[in-house]
Amino acid sequence: MQASGEMSGEGLPASFQSWPSVKELAPIGDRKADSAPLTVQEVFGARTVTAGKVTLRRLAGRLDQACTGAVWGADLADALTEAGCSQAVRGLYATADGVYVAQYTLFNLADVAAAESLAKSLASLYRGAWVQPLESPRAKFGAYSEGNAYVLGHYLGVAWIGRADGAEPGEKDDFIMLGLAVRETEKAVFRRVVKVAGVPSDPAQPAGPADTAQPAEEPPSDPGASPTVSAPAASTSAQPSVPAAR
Incomplete structure (x- = not known):
């Protein structure tokens, strides 16, 4: 599904796309089968993430038990409540030269149906509601940005x-x-x-090198934010492939 923005600016992406879950994530299609709460360390513990020639350094991380605190816009807040959102974890990244900025938000929802429904709602809601950006003196979203949502079992990324x-x-x-x-x-x-299925998963490989996340170092704490140092510069547009698990 795809939509083009009618308005853009700080806090709103100019475009939005979303993709459904993949069969490899069926074992975690319901939160009842995957009840352990998320942590910032679990999702954003790696100090850097890389794809191709692009390396991003983690600047901040935050866990919100009240999902509505991670977004702005009443309609989006209501949609999260309807989806049974129990957690929202955010990580903010930037390239070493400060040219590019990226943020990833993972919502812990009731089940895959709730995640699919929320993704569909975002196709229109993003024009006037969106996730709250984490604050850092070294990264800030400007007038143009792009948003993408990925249904990942009972999660929405x-x-x-x-x-x-x-x-x-x-x-x-x-x-x-x-x-x-x-x-x-x-x-x-x-x-x-x-962990849930007890067997290795084999998701589709993304374009570019796999296994690029670095070992955890000076991880951010829950629910606060943690700064990091800069990394090698990278030149850098999003597609629906899924990282491999290792």
Whole structure:
């Protein structure tokens, strides 16, 4: 499903797309089978995430037990309540040169049907409601950004990417790899499949190198935010492939 934004600016993406869950995530299609709560360390413990030539450094992480605190807009808050949202965990990233910014939000919902419904609702809601950006002096979303949602069993992942200066992407801006880099955090979800099903999962491979997340180092705490240092610069547009679990 796809939609184009009628308004854009700080806090709102200019475009939005979403994709349904994949069969490999069926074991966690209901929160009853995957009841352990999320933590910032589990999802955003890796200090860096990489796809292709794009490397992002974690700048902040936050866990909200009240999902409505992670978004703005009454309609989106109501939709999260209807979806049975119990947690929202966010991670903010940027490239070392500060040119690109990305944030990933993972919502813990009742079941896959609730996640699918919320993704469909976001196709219209994003024009006037969205996730709250985490604050950092080294990363801020500008006038132009892109949003993408991925149904991951009973979770909904929302990737938000853009240039820090708010400019639209040009020929040298690889937003595909930028989106794939921040989606490396989805490996936490696939590790849960392994834990629940007791067998290795084998999701579709993303474009570009796999297994690029680095070991955890100075992880952020729940529910606060934690800064990190900069990393090598990267040039950087998002697609619906799914990171492999290891």
